[in-house]
Amino acid sequence: MALLPGEGEEPEMSMMVNEKEVLRRTGKEVIHDFLSSKTLYDMMRQSGKLVFFDTNIPIQLAFYALLEHDMPAAPLWDSVSRRFVGLLSVTDFIDILRHYHRRGIPMDELSARNIGEVISDVDGRRMQHSDFLGTDVSTSIHQACTVLRARHHRFLPVIPPDGTRVLAIASYYEVLRYLVDNFREQRRLFEDSIADLGIGTFGEEVLTVRKTAVLSDVLDAMEARDVSAVPVVDESDRVVGLYSRSDITFLATATDADSVLSNLRVTLQQILEQKPTEDVPRDRLETCSVHASLQSIFERFAEVGFHRLVCVDDERRCLGIVSARDLILYFCGQ
Structure with missing residues (x-):
């Protein structure tokens, strides 16, 4: 509420404060509305590549494949249950390597194990995305970010309605890229520090x-x-x-x-x-x-x-x- 004259604040100053708060709130709302109106499909790049790993392949091979294809994470496919069972990231591999080292397991033994053996190890290092949180491609970007935050995930697999494959991997970085590339606003709404x-x-x-x-x-x-x-x-x-x-x-x-x-x-x-x-x-x-x-x-x-x-x-x-x-x-x- 604005202070009245004589209550310790000049009317002009009060109006400036209120105007600044309105601009701040408006800026937040227009981006919120933009993210709510766009879907994960809208955000998908026109061209790109995706790497998938069967859980039967050696985990070290999967790690080097991530590096070769410059991918931060890849979906894991269980050919027995015929479903996706998680995501493997570069950070996961580093954490798993250190965890096995602390347990006194030789690195040669780890490199010989396949992904399925590592993720099913009851004493193993739980991966950051040990469950597969497939999100429909029609989901709004805002809702997808809400899911990422609630589950403390860094990546979100984007799937079609039938859930049979993965179309893309969403992340906060990709959302920011899409926002900066596509949002247009003529008003100067973002001048606060x-x-x-x-x-x-x-x-x-x-x-x-x-x-x-x-x-x-x-x-x-x-x-x-x-x-x-x-x-x-x-x-x-x-x-x-x-x-x-x-x-x-x-x-x-x-x-x-x-x-x-x-x-x-x-x-x-x-x-x-x-x-x-x-x-x-x-x-x-x-x-x-x-x-x-x-x-x-x-x-x-x-x-x-x-x-x-x-x-x-x-x-x-x-x-x-x-x-x-x-x-x-x-x-x-x-």
Whole structure:
């Protein structure tokens, strides 16, 4: 409610505050309505590829197939029950490898096991998508994002009405890509800063790691906090890099099973010093100010296609982190 003159606030200031709040609410509503009016079918790329794995194939072979085809995840098909039973991601393989190592199981033994044996192991590492959550292609994008959030999933298989196959894999990144590419709005509705809008994670909630930290310790911390990437800082707390939980540098540079384990003992600085290649990509470090407007964040995504932005101050010290998930769920009313 606006304050009346004499109650401590000038009428002009009150009107400005109210107008700003109206613009903020309107901006959120128009994106909400856009996501509710579009379906997963609308969001599907005109051309693309999808990889499927039978649960009878060796899990190590599946991992390298994901890398070869540059796929973050793939549906798993059980030929006995003739149904999809889950998704396998690059992060899953890394977590499974570490879990078996902690149990004292040799890496050679893991590489010989097929996917079905690994996912049915009662003492094994539960995958992030251990159930197959097929979502009809006619589902609205907004509803799909609601499902992703409720189930704490990063990927969502898109299926036709008969459920016989998978058409695509939806993710927050794909939703943001579709939104930036297709949403058109003439009004300037997104000039508030991401900090003012409460988009992202800030302060003590942000997990950062020293560049001298050992990889195995970093992966343990990321798994415990359920984060997919962490800013890497130097001795002065300045951000010098970004490490993703799906980074496969330590695997790609291994020559055998023993060197995989020894590579888990390298520091993040050693990993960051290795230049990414086409075969071994790495999330680029992209930064922004906490005062950056939401409009500028959209424009930045259109330019570089980030998965996350690290918010830094003038000294490049980490203040927060904003992901594609944060941006989309803000508009989904969560």
